[in-house]
Amino acid sequence: MLEIDQLTRRFGDKVAVDAVSFDVPDGQLTGFVGGNGAGKTTTMRMIMGVLAAHGGEVRWQGDPVTAADRRGFGYMPEERGLYPKQPIHDQLVYLARLQGRSASDASAAATALLDRFDLGERRTDKLESLSLGNQQRVQIAAAVIGEPDVLILDEPFSGLDPAAVDSMVEVLREYTVRGVPVLFSSHQLDLVERLCDGLVVLSRGRVVAQGTSEGLRRTGTTRHRLVVSGDAGWVRGLSGVTVVDVDGPSALLELTSATTDEVLAEALRRGGVRELVEVTPSIADIYRKVTA
Numbered sequence: 285m286l287e288i289d290q291l292t293r294r295f296g297d298k299v300a301v302d303a304v305s306f307d308v309p310d311g312q313l314t315g316f317v318g319g320n321g322a323g324k325t326t327t328m329r330m331i332m333g334v335l336a337a338h339g340g341e342v343r344w345q346g347d348p349v350t351a352a353d354r355r356g357f358g359y360m361p362e363e364r365g366l367y368p369k370q371p372i373h374d375q376l377v378y379l380a381r382l383q384g385r386s387a388s389d390a391s392a393a394a395t396a397l398l399d400r401f402d403l404g405e406r407r408t409d410k411l412e413s414l415s416l417g418n419q420q421r422v423q424i425a426a427a428v429i430g431e432p433d434v435l436i437l438d439e440p441f442s443g444l445d446p447a448a449v450d451s452m453v454e455v456l457r458e459y460t461v462r463g464v465p466v467l468f469s470s471h472q473l474d475l476v477e478r479l480c481d482g483l484v485v486l487s488r489g490r491v492v493a494q495g496t497s498e499g500l501r502r503t504g505t506t507r508h509r510l511v512v513s514g515d516a517g518w519v520r521g522l523s524g525v526t527v528v529d530v531d532g533p534s535a536l537l538e539l540t541s542a543t544t545d546e547v548l549a550e551a552l553r554r555g556g557v558r559e560l561v562e563v564t565p566s567i568a569d570i571y572r573k574v575t576a
């Protein structure tokens with residue numbers, strides 16, 4: 285398990301990352317979400333040791349992380365870092381050689397990985413000649429070429445279409461299945477909700493929520509959607525109910541003290557009821573609440 289404990293980083297007077305703590309458990313895909321400037325990239329850079337922390341520590345398997353541990357971490361930096369004008373196979377071989385592999389071993393590993401990513405036929409192509417989706421795949425390949433113990437990926441899905449996201453996730457799942465902890469940042473909440481085993485929400489340099497999608501959703505307020513035959517404006521006069529929204533026949537309600545039976549009885553008294561359902565909050569709702 286990777287443990288982030290009270291990590292702190294300032295830039296001048298600004299505290300960009302403020303005593304941030306969370307775990308990235310083995311074999312889990314952990315999503316790291318937060319708005320622009322929340323501190324995700326700065327946190328990831330400190331995890332990787334490319335930026336010094338001003339406080340706190342990172343632990344790997346219970347001990348403070350060392351430079352040797354970090355050589356076993358696969359990293360996809362925000363600024364990417366591969367050379368646009370170099371053939372992709374050569375770049376992967378170079379990275380594998382940096383990990384201490386022999387030339388033939390490195391070449392075999394690069395070939396196998398490109399084949400796995402359906403890029404075998406493009407192996408001699410320059411990175412810049414590939415589509416954005418394929419470039420991202422090569423960036424992921426670069427992060428995993430060293431058979432990493434941990435994966436830290438900064439916005440790996442940005443700019444990808446849904447099919448490319450799915451194939452990328454399939455690859456990441458291969459690593460979580462082997463027990464590798466994977467941390468990735470994203471602005472795409474729907475994606476994080478769908479993919480992640482756990483998520484950490486950062487706002488202005490602080491962790492404002494963390495847990496499983498399911499657990500976080502349970503912390504939100506459950507609402508009810510009522511759809512009636514006529515206009516639902518009358519719900520504004522109901523006691524024990526907070527009206528979140530009314531749109532023609534449809535109303536979104538929070539039942540503060542009224543029961544669903546009471547709301548249903550009143551709706552039936554006023555005409556037909558088409559629907560009365562419980563609406564659990566989405567991760568986007570929770571996110572808006574905790575970052576407000």
Ligand SMILES: Nc1ncnc2c1ncn2[C@@H]1O[C@H](COP(=O)(O)OP(=O)(O)OP(=O)(O)O)[C@@H](O)[C@H]1O
Nearest residue numbers: 295298300318319320321322323324325326327362
């Ligand atoms: N090298 C730096 N010098 C000065 N300020 C910096 C530096 N790097 C980051 N910051 C500031 O630290 C804060 C956190 O930035 P960071 O890039 O970590 O956020 P982020 O969550 O990754 O944002 P985004 O989603 O936009 O990439 C921001 O206010 C940013 O301007």
